Amino acid sequence: MIDLAQDAPSSPFARLGAQPIALTAAALLLLIAGVTSIAVWRAYTGAIPETDRVVASRQLQARTAQASEQLVEKTRGLEATQQESIDQLQVVQDQLLTMKRLMASQQADTKRLSEQVAALNESIDGLRQSFASARATEAETPSVTRRKPARHRVHASARKRSRG
Template sequence: MIDLAEDAPSNSLLRLGAQPIALTAVALLLLIVGVTSIAIWRAYTGAAPETDRVVASRQLQVRAAQASEQLVEKTKGLEATQQESIDQLQVVQDQLLTMKRLLASQQADTKRLSEQVAGLNESIDGLRQSFASARANEADTSSVTPRKPARHRHASARKRPRS
């Protein structure tokens, strides 16, 4: 009997293997229940994976289009800003050129006026020298010929008859 008790578990396995139709029917029933439950779940949630993928891809396309439009707008804004900067730079360059011309003109005027002042200084120095030499000559001639006192000069000038 001990032998029979040990054979009992292997006997039950042999018994299940002996009825493969029942085993297949149970497996098929489990498979049908699983597929049906998945179909019911998808129908209940209302979203199939394919629909989810299509919706997700469309959302990505919309986001990409929005991002592209934003980039185009920003690019146009940058172009406008760059053009304004170029225009302002051109105005500043024109002003700088005008200032350079004015500065060159002023420098030329300053140089001309400096040359004229130098010429005037030379003329003044020449006049001073000639005036100093004239005084020196006058002093030399006055020391050689004695002068009458100032009273006598005025008195002789009064005595002369006027004609």
Template sequence: MIDLAEDTPSNPLLRLGAQPIALTAAALLLLIAGVTSIAIWRAYTGSAPETDRVVASRQLQARTAQASEQLVEKTKGLEATQQESIDQLQVVQDQLQTVKRLLAAQQSDTKRLSEQVASLNESIDSLRQSFASARATEAETPSVTRRKPARHRVHASARKRSRG
């Protein structure tokens, strides 16, 4: 027995060897009791965080899908509006080209008519000048009255007498 007493104090690991197992067993029992109590508490309250997370994630997915659909619809609406704007712009450009062509034709007609009016004005001016020069020439020459020759006068007076 003396030998055993000597072995115990000289080997401290043997003395501590029995205590760590008991300490570990007690910790394990406390851990199991805690997990069991949490599970029982969740089962009775019905509000398991996993269920809440699943529901929340499904709601988030539904909102995301709805937002995506709304974005797709708005994008399609914008595309349609943009296409309508492009079509309207094309119509306006075509109308503008038509107006430009009509304006160019009208301007050429106006130019042609202006040239014709200028030509007519020149013709009228030359006619006025020739008419004025003809009047001036008539005014410068003395007016000579023609007398009928004497024999015409004699015959004319004889006829008047015979009629009367």
């Protein structure tokens, strides 16, 4: 014969496992007690985490929107400053180009004047040399007493005759 007493578990947990309906009912009672205690706690404290979360998220959204507006304003300010800088740079570039043109013109004038001064110096040197050579030839030839031109001599002799 088979002994049925030997097959039955001896521990109390083993007996609970044999009755799944009782185990499920106990778990359900624990779950209902937990939900009830949470509902009582919320009603007693007046704090509802969902509304706090909604308020916190709305505040976060408002802060985000405000930060975005500030960023947009700062970006517009930077754009305006950048445009002013670009305009000023363009003015400076135009002035630089004008100065380069004036400088090139002045350099051309200076070059032309330098060439003219060099030509004048050459002419003066040529005149000096010719003057020096004329003096040198004059110094080499003996001094001849200067005589009056023939026309003056004729008039002078005619006057002497009429006086005498």
